[in-house]
Each structure stands twice: as structure tokens, then as C-alpha cells.
Amino acid sequence: MTGAVRLEQQRLYLSLYLQPRASRDAFLGLHGDELKVAITAPPVDGKANAHLLKWLAKQCGVARSGVALVAGDNSRHKRIVIEQPGQIPPALAELLGKAS
Numbered sequence: 001m002t003g004a005v006r007l008e009q010q011r012l013y014l015s016l017y018l019q020p021r022a023s024r025d026a027f028l029g030l031h032g033d034e035l036k037v038a039i040t041a042p043p044v045d046g047k048a049n050a051h052l053l054k055w056l057a058k059q060c061g062v063a064r065s066g067v068a069l070v071a072g073d074n075s076r077h078k079r080i081v082i083e084q085p086g087q088i089p090p091a092l093a094e095l096l097g098k099a100s
Contacts, residue, residue, distance in 0.1 A: 004035040005095040012060065012082040012092070019076075020048040025055050027091035034077065035095065049073065053080070061086025 006013040017031040022038030029036060041051035049069055057064045060082050072078035088096065 003033045004030060005092050007088075007096055010084045012085045012088070014056075014078075014080040014082070014092075016052075016072075016078045016080060017076055018043075018048065018052065018078055025051075027089065029091075030095070035092075049078075052078070056080060056082060059087075059089045 004015050015034045017034040017036045019028070019036060019038040020041060020043040022040055024038065025040055026038045027035060028038055037052065039048060039051050039055060041048045053067045053069060054064055057067045060067070062082060062085055066083040066085075068081045068083075070079040070081055
């Protein structure tokens, strides 16, 4: 099972490597044991974290309150939990498929 993306008991766990100030928001594939994610927000005053959580909520069809930053508040390496995702984005579904 890949450590980057796990689905357990209606919770989606993500280990991310963040690339802020990118030209677009996107899943970029694996970066070691983490999923690399590009976001457009700068890493200033929590803007990157806020943007990332909002974007992930939209991608997974949940309210923003359903996405939590578990670790990595001031780091590029982040751990995220998404409660009861309404949908799994294709990039994540592909990684989940490889994990089983």
C-alpha cells in the first residue's frame, strides 16, 4: 500500500509534498513516498495551507470543514485527512488502485 494515499473507514489520508506559487492547482504524481501537489497560492501567512484545504475539499466533493491539516503547518510536507469524500479525484483513485 502506498503511503501517499490511503482510504480507511470513510477517511481519505494524504501525505503531500507541496509546491506553492505554481501556475495552476494540480496533482503532479508521486514524489518519493508522498503525492506532489502544485498550488497557485504563495507560502505566506498560511495562504498556501488555506488554499490547499479549500482546493482539496472541492476536488473531493466535501465541505471545507471536512478537510483537516494533521501535520506540516509550516512545511512543504503535509498530512491531510478528508472525512467521507463524496468523490475521489482520478489522480488519487489511480494511486488507490495501485495500492490494493
